[in-house]
Amino acid sequence: MLLNPFCALTAAKVLALKSSVVVLLTLLIKARLQIAAGSAIGIAFLLLQTLVFLAIGSGLVIVAGGSALYATKQRRPSAA
Numbered sequence: 001m002l003l004n005p006f007c008a009l010t011a012a013k014v015l016a017l018k019s020s021v022v023v024l025l026t027l028l029i030k031a032r033l034q035i036a037a038g039s040a041i042g043i044a045f046l047l048l049q050t051l052v053f054l055a056i057g058s059g060l061v062i063v064a065g066g067s068a069l070y071a072t073k074q075r076r077p078s079a080a
Contacts, residue, residue, distance in 0.1 A: 012060055012063050012064060012067075015056060015059055015060050015063060016060065018056065019052075019053065019056035019057070019060075022052055022053075022056065023049060023052070023053055026045060026048065026049040026052065027049065029045060030042050030045035030046055030049060033045060
């Protein structure tokens with residue numbers, strides 16, 4: 001079965017959209033909790049937001065690296 005070489009780009013777009021939604025959602029939750037409960041919970045959610053953002057960013061790097069590796073393997077002539 002042949003894989004679509006643009007599948008990695010689609011996965012990167014989906015991961016980028018999901019990361020945007022997660023960042024905006026955690027910003028909203030953090031702001032609401034910071035107003036209601038004080039700054040300690042807000043700081044905890046800011047730390048959580050940063051960790052999630054870094055995790056999703058590293059996922060994008062892994063997807064981009066995998067697509068680059070796949071592209072280089074496709075371009076090599078097979079020695080048969």
